[in-house]
Amino acid sequence: MTEPHVLAHVETGLPGRLLRASRPGRGFRGSQGRVENPVVLPWIEGVVAALGGDDPVPEVHYVCLLGRKAKGRSEIAGFYDARAPWETSTAPLFEDWLNEVAAGRARFVVHHFPTVDRAPIPRDVVEEVGRCLRELLGSGHLVVLGCSAAERRSREILAGMGWDDAPEG
Numbered sequence: 001m002t003e004p005h006v007l008a009h010v011e012t013g014l015p016g017r018l019l020r021a022s023r024p025g026r027g028f029r030g031s032q033g034r035v036e037n038p039v040v041l042p043w044i045e046g047v048v049a050a051l052g053g054d055d056p057v058p059e060v061h062y063v064c065l066l067g068r069k070a071k072g073r074s075e076i077a078g079f080y081d082a083r084a085p086w087e088t089s090t091a092p093l094f095e096d097w098l099n100e101v102a103a104g105r106a107r108f109v110v111h112h113f114p115t116v117d118r119a120p121i122p123r124d125v126v127e128e129v130g131r132c133l134r135e136l137l138g139s140g141h142l143v144v145l146g147c148s149a150a151e152r153r154s155r156e157i158l159a160g161m162g163w164d165d166a167p168e169g
Contacts, residue, residue, distance in 0.1 A: 003042035016137035065147040067114030
């Protein structure tokens with residue numbers, strides 16, 4: 001398997017660049033496997049390469065839809081040695097952890113919009129994510145939109161915004 005498991009460019013008509021990407025480690029560990037730190041590095045390298053640009057350490061805004069699986073498992077603390085801002089473990093925040101694993105290859109800024117896997121996204125959340133994406137892309141940022149497989153939830157957001165993406169690859 002490769003990382004990111006799903007990676008697709010999205011045409012928005014805005015100055016920034018947008019990718020739809022599966023969560024780190026999805027390609028190596030599937031939908032349920034725990035993801036060790038070294039498995040995440042190919043995901044980081046794949047995202048940075050796909051976004052392109054001249055900056056040797058690009059700032060990547062990760063609009064993260066990870067929240068919980070349908071049966072309650074955390075999509076961050078349940079898979080990584082990290083936690084979401086609303087989780088209370090002593091693990092580092094997901095953003096800090098990603099930046100530690102990136103080790104200077106990129107600088108991630110994570111924008112959390114927790115959702116539930118396999119459940120429709122509430123309309124107000126779709127609108128809030130849309131505002132965030134428009135603001136980031138309108139300012140020319142490099143942006144990754146992701147959920148677990150980068151299929152249902154990510155595509156729901158894109159459809160709500162009237163955007164479509166290119167085939168994976």
